[in-house]
Amino acid sequence: MTARTHDAFAFASLVTAVAYYPPTTLNLYTLFAALIGNIIGALIPDMDSAGNRLWDLLPGGDGLGKFARRVFYKHRTITHSLVGLYLTYRLLDWGLPKIFNSNFIDPKLLMISIMIGYISHLFADSLTEEGVPLFFPINFNFGIPPIKKVRIKTGGWFENLVILPGVGIYLVWFITTHREVLIRIFALIRG
Numbered sequence: 001m002t003a004r005t006h007d008a009f010a011f012a013s014l015v016t017a018v019a020y021y022p023p024t025t026l027n028l029y030t031l032f033a034a035l036i037g038n039i040i041g042a043l044i045p046d047m048d049s050a051g052n053r054l055w056d057l058l059p060g061g062d063g064l065g066k067f068a069r070r071v072f073y074k075h076r077t078i079t080h081s082l083v084g085l086y087l088t089y090r091l092l093d094w095g096l097p098k099i100f101n102s103n104f105i106d107p108k109l110l111m112i113s114i115m116i117g118y119i120s121h122l123f124a125d126s127l128t129e130e131g132v133p134l135f136f137p138i139n140f141n142f143g144i145p146p147i148k149k150v151r152i153k154t155g156g157w158f159e160n161l162v163i164l165p166g167v168g169i170y171l172v173w174f175i176t177t178h179r180e181v182l183i184r185i186f187a188l189i190r191g
């Protein structure tokens with residue numbers, strides 16, 4: 001999947017999760033941090049490829065990205081697995097409360113938002129032909145549906161003309177049908 005599709009999947013997943021499990025407190029800083037974190041989370045798994053936008057954001061990221069590409073030797077390995085997901089979770093759970101002042105940004109909400117982005121990335125990639133090595137280091141690529149032939153080609157017409165607009169339509173439908181709970185979440189900011 002392309003970065004654009006991953007962003008869309010991540011945002012749709014975040015909105016869905018937040019409607020079903022609304023936070024009890026929320027402030028403006030945490031909201032923005034969560035929105036940005038959600039996109040970053042959706043980009044983390046593809047840091048194993050040099051062209052990743054996260055590398056572009058870092059100074060000297062170009063060289064770092066090329067280095068990462070060599071370390072991971074192959075696109076879609078540990079960063080697209082449950083092991084990678086778990087390690088990222090542990091790292092964020094340990095690091096975020098040290099980085100952010102919890103009076104301004106709720107590190108728990110930020111972490112959940114990043115993880116939702118990450119998980120949505122693995123889900124979206126599992127819809128593609130290549131699938132994801134979810135059980136890395138076991139050499140097996142997981143895909144939905146299990147038959148490779150019927151899965152999507154990354155960056156192909158189906159992704160751009162069906163999946164991406166589909167996520168947009170889903171969002172409009174979901175926000176319309178869940179507006180009360182979503183409005184209540186925004187009301188937390190003023191409260």
Ligand SMILES: [Zn+2]
Nearest residue numbers: 045046121125
């Ligand atoms: Zn990926």
